[in-house]
Structure formats: C-alpha cells, structure tokens
Amino acid sequence: MENVYNTHRCMLLRVYDLTSKDKLFLFRFVEPEIAEKWTFKPGQFVQLSLPGLGEVPISICSSPTRRAFFELCIRKVGRVTARIHELKPGDIVGIRGPYGNGFPVEKFEGLDLLIVAAGIGMAPLRSVFLYAMDNRWKFGNITVIHSAKYGNELVFAKELEAMKDIAEAENVKIILTTTRDPEWKGLKGRASEHLDKVNVEPSRCAVVICGPPKMYRSMFERLMKEGYDPRRIFVTLERRMKCGVGKCGHCVAGTSTSWKYVCKDGPVFDYYDIISTPGLLED
Numbered sequence: 107m108e109n110v111y112n113t114h115r116c117m118l119l120r121v122y123d124l125t126s127k128d129k130l131f132l133f134r135f136v137e138p139e140i141a142e143k144w145t146f147k148p149g150q151f152v153q154l155s156l157p158g159l160g161e162v163p164i165s166i167c168s169s170p171t172r173r174a175f176f177e178l179c180i181r182k183v184g185r186v187t188a189r190i191h192e193l194k195p196g197d198i199v200g201i202r203g204p205y206g207n208g209f210p211v212e213k214f215e216g217l218d219l220l221i222v223a224a225g226i227g228m229a230p231l232r233s234v235f236l237y238a239m240d241n242r243w244k245f246g247n248i249t250v251i252h253s254a255k256y257g258n259e260l261v262f263a264k265e266l267e268a269m270k271d272i273a274e275a276e277n278v279k280i281i282l283t284t285t286r287d288p289e290w291k292g293l294k295g296r297a298s299e300h301l302d303k304v305n306v307e308p309s310r311c312a313v314v315i316c317g318p319p320k321m322y323r324s325m326f327e328r329l330m331k332e333g334y335d336p337r338r339i340f341v342t343l344e345r346r347m348k349c350g351v352g353k354c355g356h357c358v359a360g361t362s363t364s365w366k367y368v369c370k371d372g373p374v375f376d377y378y379d380i381i382s383t384p385g386l387l388e389d
C-alpha cells in the first residue's frame with residue numbers, strides 16, 4: 107500500500123497574477139509515471155511543501171479532466187505562502203495528496219448546478235466549474251455567482267468574463283458582484299441577493315458554496331426560502347491543518363462523542379453535516 111505521506115516533486119511551469127495577493131500556479135509532476143496515474147476530484151486539496159520552510163494545504167483549482175498539469179491559486183497571507191509567491195518557473199516543490207473527499211460530482215449529473223463563491227473561495231469551485239464545462243452534456247443549466255468586497259478582489263473575474271459568450275451559448279450564467287466597491291460598474295450586493303437572477307431550477311439543482319462562514323449562514327437561509335433541496339447543498343471548509351490525513355487531530359470539530367475531521371471527512375460537507383456538527387462552521 108502506498109504511504110499516504112508520500113511527497114512527489116513537481117515543477118512550476120507558469121505563474122499568473124490574479125489580484126494583488128493571489129497568484130495562479132501551473133505545475134506538473136517531475137516523474138512521468140506519477141503524472142500518468144495521479145488524479146483527483148474537484149474539491150480535493152494537496153499539501154504543498156517547500157523544503158526547510160513548511161507545508162500548506164491548498165485546494166486544486168484546475169479540473170481533473172486536464173491531465174497534463176494541475177493548478178493552484180494561492181493567496182499570500184503568511185510565511186509559507188509569501189515564499190511560494192516568490193517561486194519562478196522551473197522551481198521544484200513537494201506535493202502530497204490529493205486529500206479529502208471532494209465534491210460528489212457524479213451525483214450532480216442530470217441536475218442544474220449553482221456555484222457560489224466569495225473571493226478566493228472561487229479556487230476550489232473553479233475545479234467544479236471547469237469539470238462541468240468539460241462534461242457539459244452531463245449537467246443542466248449552470249450559474250456561477252462570484253462575489254468579493256472590491257472588483258479587484260474578484261479572483262477569477264477576468265477568466266469568467268472571457269468565457270461569457272461561450273457560456274451564454276451553453277446555458278451557463280455568470281454573475282459577478284461586489285459589496286463595497288464604489289467604482290464597480292456591475293452588480294452590487296452579496297451573492298445571496300442575486301438568487302433571483304440565476305438560470306437554475308431550485309428543485310433540481312445541486313449547490314456548491316465556498317466563502318467565509320458568515321456567507322454560508324445567509325446563503326442557507328435564502329436557498330431554503332427559494333426551495334433548494336438541503337440534501338443537495340454542499341460547502342467546502344478550511345481549517346488549520348497539519349497532517350491532512352486524519353492522524354494529528356488539528357482539524358477536528360464536533361463533540362466528544364461525535365466529531366468530524368475536516369481533512370478526511372471533508373473539506374466538503376453537506377448542509378446536514380454542518381447543522382449536526384457543532385463548531386464545523388467556525389472562523
């Protein structure tokens with residue numbers, strides 16, 4: 107059996123600036139035999155390590171349908187991520203994983219899909235979106251609502267804008283909105299305020315959400331009111347993690363008799379997991 111901590115060498119191929127604090131990194135495995143067999147589900151994450159500095163859990167933001175490479179969108183917030191932002195094409199990093207459960211995308215087949223992301227929350231959901239676009243015939247209508255406080259914090263706005271024409275022809279609606287930007291010419295307000303603009307049918311729709319915990323609470327409330335099925339509402343959560351594989355206990359939430367590991371049982375949880383597990387939805 108393969109050691110779950112196995113770390114593989116990956117080469118950085120390209121870096122794209124997305125916002126002042128977010129960059130998109132394109133990697134490929136150095137060993138061809140790893141590249142050939144390595145795959146993942148949308149919503150899974152990897153542990154990226156820099157020798158001598160440490161490692162960080164990061165969601166995979168490309169689609170598993172693209173096999174030659176994978177992408178990570180990384181926000182500079184501290185020690186390790188600041189160093190990652192200094193990497194150049196050709197540099198080598200360590201990658202272990204993929205870890206976590208990922209979204210049950212196979213269960214979404216035949217359904218409409220509503221993707222709701224705030225800020226860098228679009229990173230794991232971009233993987234779901236690109237997967238659905240690459241398997242377009244398997245899904246009904248699709249709406250993406252991407253929100254941020256300011257226009258220049260809409261991490262994937264440019265990419266989504268560039269896809270707008272083809273998206274519309276494919277029954278995919280893209281909604282960009284900001285909450286505090288006086289300069290922003292487009293829609294204003296929180297994601298939950300734009301549910302009246304979607305092209306999906308609540309009774310036959312899977313919903314995936316990623317953003318701050320406050321956003322989940324307001325989205326749950328609005329989605330229930332609109333008639334979305336709570337069994338088909340999924341969120342992906344973040345926690346301080348160490349091992350990423352259910353061994354160290356750093357990411358546990360719940361009670362002494364019933365608990366969940368965010369790294370192993372998640373990071374994707376459904377609505378009922380959230381309401382039945384105290385502490386799961388915390389900052």
Ligand SMILES: Cc1cc2nc3c(=O)[nH]c(=O)nc-3n(C[C@H](O)[C@H](O)[C@H](O)COP(=O)(O)OP(=O)(O)OC[C@H]3O[C@@H](n4cnc5c(N)ncnc54)[C@H](O)[C@@H]3O)c2cc1C
Binds near residue numbers: 163165179181183185
């Ligand atoms: C499953 C999972 C998926 C993630 N996916 C992404 C992703 O796709 N892109 C991305 O940029 N980041 C992602 N993160 C968050 C990322 O792991 C942290 O930002 C990173 O570990 C910070 O490391 P650092 O050494 O740079 O910062 P540190 O020096 O350790 O901390 C700097 C600041 O960031 C805060 N912080 C550190 N870790 C976390 C965390 N896990 N959650 C919230 N705040 C944290 C600290 O409280 C502190 O304020 C993910 C986290 C998890 C658990």
Ligand code: FES
Binds near residue numbers: 348
């Ligand atoms: S990060 Fe170690 S148990 Fe989850």
